[in-house]
Amino acid sequence: MFELKTILLIAVVYLLRCEAKSGNVLLIIGDDDGFASQVYNNTAIKTPHFNKLSERSLTIKHAYTSVSSCSPSRSAILTGLPQHQNGQYGLHHSFHHFQSFDKVQSLPLMLKSSGIRTGIIGKKHIGPDTVYKFDHEWTEEEYSLLQVGRNITNMKNLVHKFITMDSGPFFLYVAFNDPHRCTGSKYGEFCEKFGNGSPEFGVIEDWKPTYYSLDDVYVPPYLPDTPATRADISAQYTTLSRLDQGIGLLLKELELTGHLNDTLVIYSADNGIPFPNAKTNLYEPGMGEPMLISSPYHTSRWGEVSDSFTSTTDIVPTILNWFGVDFPKYKIFSRNVQLSGKSMLPLLNAEPKSGWNSVYSSHDLHEVTMYYPMRVIRNQQYRLIHNLNNGAPYPIALDIMVSPTFNDTLHRTSENKTTNWFKTLHQYYYRDEWELFDVSKDPLEVKNLAKDVNYQNILNEMKKDLAKWQEATDDPWRCVPGGVLYQGTCLPLYNNRD
Known part of the structure; x- marks a missing residue:
């Protein structure tokens, strides 16, 4: 009996590691x-x-x-x-x-x-x-x-x-x-x-x-x-x-x-x-x-x-x-x-x-001066972005700032010329706190659906999923911008932010 249990245990271990080579x-x-x-x-x-x-x-x-x-x-x-x-x-x-x-x-x-x-x-x-x-x-x-x-x-x-x-x-x-x-x-x-x-x-x-x-x-x-x-x-x-x-x-x-x-x-x-x-x-x-x-x-x-x-x-x-x-x-x-x-x-x-239909991303800084924290969930149809510091203009990385492409856009904008870009610099710099895009219909992510009454159920479900991931990964920013994290609890700031 002992030998049979041993054999079964070995078999289970083998199956659990069957992918390993x-x-x-x-x-x-x-x-x-x-x-x-x-x-x-x-x-x-x-x-x-x-x-x-x-x-x-x-x-x-x-x-x-x-x-x-x-x-x-x-x-x-x-x-x-x-x-x-x-x-x-x-x-x-x-x-x-x-x-x-x-x-x-x-x-x-x-x-x-x-x-x-x-x-x-x-x-x-x-x-x-x-x-x-x-x-x-x-x-x-x-x-x-x-x-x-x-x-x-x-x-x-x-x-x-x-x-x-x-x-x-x-x-x-x-x-x-x-x-x-x-x-x-x-x-x-x-x-x-x-x-x-x-x-x-x-x-x-x-x-x-x-x-x-x-x-x-x-x-x-x-x-x-x-x-x-x-x-x-x-x-x-x-x-x-x-x-x-x-x-x-x-x-x-x-x-x-x-x-x-x-x-x-x-x-x-x-x-x-x-x-x-x-x-x-x-x-x-x-x-x-x-x-x-x-x-x-x-x-x-x-x-x-x-x-x-x-x-x-x-x-x-x-x-x-x-x-x-x-x-x-x-x-x-x-x-x-x-x-x-x-x-x-x-x-x-x-x-x-099943099981491979969504991903998460987070961003806080690039260069030390570029504080623009974001949390994102992307599934098969939608992307939800939470811009935690959206009151500030989106910062530009140095290598992109001095690049020919972005410099040309800057110069064209300053001279009131056509930029041939799908968005303006103002739209690029200033973003809503929540951005929800139907990427299956809007691949350039132009139309923000976060305030559309027809998408509130989707928005709220994705917010919940994002919050669960932030909690599971012990995200220090999980209460921002609407609260302060203290001993695992979000203390509200009552600042009209989520």
Whole structure:
């Protein structure tokens, strides 16, 4: 009888871990990347290596960032916790100086305790080091970010070095700096000239730049279609050709080292593209992200597209599931920490019938001066945004402020000229406290339905769902702007705000 119980227990444990496979993980993150790829139906740009990855991946159609800002997003990617829960409220570098709480557990710490070797190549941009410590690091903290985040030949060599330095399972995080803007750089707006072969800009041996005329590019409908915007996108496309070829080099290294068929590959990005209405916003262009998941053990869905709604906070549970590692038990400020995301590995077996139809996002700051907290729920038909500080004008990130696209809009507005944008600057700066959009009918999110009497039931239900998520993730802002949080209770301010 004892033996039978033992056998049954072993069987149950096996079934619970049936998704876990022996092998490795390569997590690739693009910097300010979006949907400018053939995989996401942009036919203006050529992305052959990204296409090849998609052929052995499940492509997620509705993937979303947990926060549309660099450091906060990277903290969510590596902890599985939204920024308001892990403490990385804004940018990490320089005088911004935001960082996660000391007690937070990140992927490299979780995996290290299970004997899994960890490494990072490229942009780190989070802290403190005690929370985000990898076994091997080649990042901007010790090296030129151009060399470890954009020089794809050097990155290829570092990948080879990491993989071959030891045996056993590994987790490698490759964080490209492409296609982030290079504000004020001699290498161009997107560093598109860096390594292009000219004497002034050097040579990246494995990169053959692809160039696009202004007429070649596709201008998304949420951007003004002007020569300035087209020139901006043209430079971005050239930088994306470096990212695309870099992805090809990474996959080739997996193949050369014998790990292509035992490594889970995930590709995504940190936030929306560095253009108006996207990065630091939580409208669709700011929240939406590419997401490809390639498993050598789940080939039945290679080349398919999933309609499931996923979040970058799903990356941690997915990787833990892959390695068969449990999420650690720990507390932040005396409260037990639980993941709000879930493993995406089941999606690789079959399209789910339920349970993947909504996502949440939060945003507090980008730069230290950019306080504009937002909380968002997005489901299959609607997006609800709560702008907690909507009395103030929406702040503009520095790289977007000085970009050709936004500068052109500023100049056209100041001169009373047509901007060719779908909204005015005043509409962009000043927003209602609650914004409800039917994205199935209004993809540009122009018509706010929050005050429409016909949508009050939907509004109230989504408000309840959003509040539940804020409570579950211990959101310090869950009483704002209508109250003050005190010992887990919202004390009302009676200021006519929710």
